[in-house]
Amino acid sequence: MENEVLKCIYTRRSVRSFKDKLVPKEIIEKILKAGVMAPSAMNKQPWNFSVVEGKGNITRFGEKALKGWNLMSVAARLGVMLKKADSIFFNAPLLIVVSGKKKWMFLKDDINLCVENMFLAAHSLGIGSCWIGFALPLDKDKTARKELGIPMNNKIVAPLVFGYPMTENKRIPERKVNILKWIK
Numbered sequence: 378m379e380n381e382v383l384k385c386i387y388t389r390r391s392v393r394s395f396k397d398k399l400v401p402k403e404i405i406e407k408i409l410k411a412g413v414m415a416p417s418a419m420n421k422q423p424w425n426f427s428v429v430e431g432k433g434n435i436t437r438f439g440e441k442a443l444k445g446w447n448l449m450s451v452a453a454r455l456g457v458m459l460k461k462a463d464s465i466f467f468n469a470p471l472l473i474v475v476s477g478k479k480k481w482m483f484l485k486d487d488i489n490l491c492v493e494n495m496f497l498a499a500h501s502l503g504i505g506s507c508w509i510g511f512a513l514p515l516d517k518d519k520t521a522r523k524e525l526g527i528p529m530n531n532k533i534v535a536p537l538v539f540g541y542p543m544t545e546n547k548r549i550p551e552r553k554v555n556i557l558k559w560i561k
């Protein structure tokens with residue numbers, strides 16, 4: 378592989394099966410530091426982080442997210458097979474919820490960049506990760522938001538799980554580079 382950065386980008390995969398082992402604090406801090414090194418519009422750095430450690434705590438939030446889906450009956454409409462709380466967070470030992478001020482027009486853009494930095498940093502440190510869009514109902518759950526310390530004017534953008542991968546994930550979902558035009 379040409380260099381370490383490209384190798385890291387090309388080999389990162391979403392991980393959905395984790396060892397029963399906590400991620401050490403120093404590693405969590407490195408992942409967070411990589412996140413905040415991302416570019417942000419007008420250098421707003423709009424990201425806030427809520428860190429949840431331990432399968433038990435995380436499954437509790439999984440139950441809340443699941444309840445949110447059931448209340449909305451969206452899971453059924455999407456044909457989503459979400460039956461158990463651990464089908465949301467995959468028994469991960471670490472959950473990081475990234476949120477930020479609702480009103481900031483580039484909130485999603487900035488946080489998306491922050492997240493990919495976190496994923497790549499994690500991967501370079503031997504930690505697997507996955508974005509959990511299915512956890513978004515937590516944004517509407519007052520008790521979950523309170524527990525996560527998320528203020529009213531903030532919105533959850535990215536619920537992320539991390540942990541030591543159970544197995545090496547070699548399957549690479551197909552990628553295409555769709556070039557519409559290349560003007561010289």
Ligand SMILES: Cc1cc2nc3c(=O)[nH]c(=O)nc-3n(C[C@H](O)[C@H](O)[C@H](O)COP(=O)(O)O)c2cc1C
Binds near residue numbers: 389390391392508512
């Ligand atoms: C916004 C977003 C939401 C996602 N939500 C989920 C999710 O709820 N559950 C899940 O298993 N994977 C989720 N993923 C992971 C994608 O399925 C995964 O990135 C995609 O299949 C490509 O695979 P790769 O990450 O291994 O390259 C999400 C990814 C993104 C970017």
